[in-house]
Amino acid sequence: MSYTRNLIAGALLASGLTAVTPLTASAAECIAPADPGGGWDFTCRTVGRLLTELKLQDGSVQVTNMPGGVGAVAFANVAGKRADDGDVLVATSTVGVTQIAQGKYPGGVDVMRWVGMLGTDVGVIVVPADSEYENIGDLLDTLKADPTAVPVAGSSGAGGWDHIRLLMLADAAGMDGDAYKAIRWVQFDGGSPAVTQMLGGQVGAVSTDLGEIAGFVESGDIKILAALSDEPIPAFPDAPTAKSQGFDVTGYNWRGFYTGGDVSDDAYQGWVDELKTLFDTAEWKEAAEANGLITVWRGGDEFEAYVADQAKQMEDISRSIGVIK
């Protein structure tokens, strides 16, 4: 009997250790401020894996999931406890900056040091392949005539980045604030669920990032009315941009990293250089493109300025649509 007992105790202990091991692996750590499975988790896991494989880091980069408050928990944790820890990177994106701009994190963009962005997803407006709308102008005209005519879905709640991008288009089409606030917005837990609900006839259009739903465009189930990028998307050169249709709106969702505000210049510059080296590899290009990202680099001071500018812009938009006062 005592043999069995030892066995059970051993099994429990071993499983306990399995759980603890990732906490103590190596010096470098990437915090994904979300549960496993989302975009931030992907950013950390892919970049962490490549940094190790390309020997830019000794040992493996440990990925820590710290979900909560759309990134606010991780932000608060780094700001409060690890502001000077040069071994930590935190994955973020335009969605995180939107949260900061709307005052939903404990602090502004100046609390952190912004390391760099490695790629970006592009916002798109899509409709079913057999939809009556042929271009973004058709859809916006319908909404202009009656804002409640077409329910539109996306992966963010009202006031989130998917919603804001739609409203920026409505704004560019000349709708006023009261009119575009009346557009029916439906939140789903991701781009794919939103698209499948659209294919089921529940909503008329979807505003979200292209990466997650690219398969539905390739399979011919849905069509892109407008890509919110300056240039056509390389994977879908035939999809027209909003700009080419006379609506001056772009809506990127970049993927990048910040680190604590008190991190030394050396450690900060070390991360910037390392990520730039990673960015220049074929491996990153391949991984990014497989996930529908366009590779774009901004790092160091340039990225700091870019983030500050974007936060300001986002704050203005949020105020004009009434998300913040």
Added chain:
Amino acid sequence: MDILTSLLSGFAVAVTPLNLALAVFGCFAGTLIGALPGLGPVNGVAILIPVAFAMNLEPSSALIMLSCIYYGCMYGGRISSIMLNIPGDEPAIMTTLDGYPMARQGQAAKALGISAVASFVGATFATLGLTFFAPLLAKAAIHFGPADYFALYVMAFATIGGVTGVNPFKTLLAAMIGLLLASVGLDPGTGTARFTFGSFHLYDGFDPIVAIVGLFAVSEIIMYFESHAVAGTGPAKLGRVLPKLREVFEGFTASIRGAVIGFICGVLPGAGASLGAFVSYSTEKQISDKHGTFGTGDPRGIAAPEAGNNAASGGALIPMLTLGVPGSGTTAVMLALLVSLNIQPGPLLFERQPDLVWGLIAALYLANVVLLVLNIPMVGLFTRLLSLPQWLLMPIVVMVSFIGIYSISHSTFDLFVMIGFGLLGYALRKFDISLVPVVLGLLLGADMENNLRRALSISGGDFSILLQSPIALVIYGFTALMLAFSFGIAMRRRPAVLDK
């Protein structure tokens, strides 16, 4: 047939010595992870993704190992439900209702055996469905809109009163507490914080796993302190260590019914394994519970939800693979795994990467057989757990739970929340209120609300949308039938109760 040739080529991918070894390892590790309260399939798969990368496995091998862990966790979740009255993961919660009473009566081995067979039935049924009807079912699932999902949750909550205990009012009260707790956190529709008292830690609401471990495991410890100080409950009767072969097939028909219901819930991305287990159990109770034995250790009360939750987890792979829509936290992790292996699930996956998909499906068949073979002898090992004195067993369980919870979120806040739920669980037990409906309310309440909100966003606040969909009307009709049926049974049974 085309599908059979594809499946055979899948077996050619899966049946190599390395992949078989990985499958056995995955099944074993998965069962253990699933059995440990607080550690479920989500962190099981998440923890082992880096291991798969570190071993430099081929994508197909990594996928085989991790999907075996996924299925293994689903099998393992029932073990602590039965042995300790603590669900190993969310979908295993219904198994506590009849599994634990059976274990207390010295029939732990039988309960574990029945649930292993039921899990096999459910998972195999789902894998067959995945093999032959995946694209078709995905097309059908698309037509389920928010109003239909809402109707499904209404059905679940309408039948909750009859699920546990004798007093339906206490059950309803418990479900309401669960619903109340589900409203904590950021409102997904608008991002408004509700009942968070300014704490970012409450923005995502209460994690059901944290609640489950607190309510069941921590409150058990408090109960133990109290009972030990007074008299001390003896250890459960050990009974037979291995079940008789005949016994494990008890409730076989219940597991077939459970498998069908669970599979349907799994295929619908807005439903999932917890709802599958719950609806399987409540339907089985409506159909079979002629003598009021459910809740006291009825084999069918174990077989139905176990077949249901395993069928649902298998069914959930269908929208995940064909649409890229994860139905649950676990399938979301599987999705992340696929993406990190550069496999993009979606409408083109079956055409573009048939080797991988069919290799995965073949691996799931293998995993099921391995798990069944592995789980029968493991019954003996787990049954002996009961011979450990309570003062040793419970602290170990709670310690493991603390590690498990902390390893998910790296948040000490969650540990305090867990203790808080332990106190709540203790209070509810003192009032003789079942804990299961609390967790069901918490698990299902958020999805029910989200779908209601989505339906109303689409209609611009017009409630009539809820009754406009034919699918929803059918579900409401079915709900009314079930209510009428159980009302009829209650009326007939009442005189008998009074006679006693």
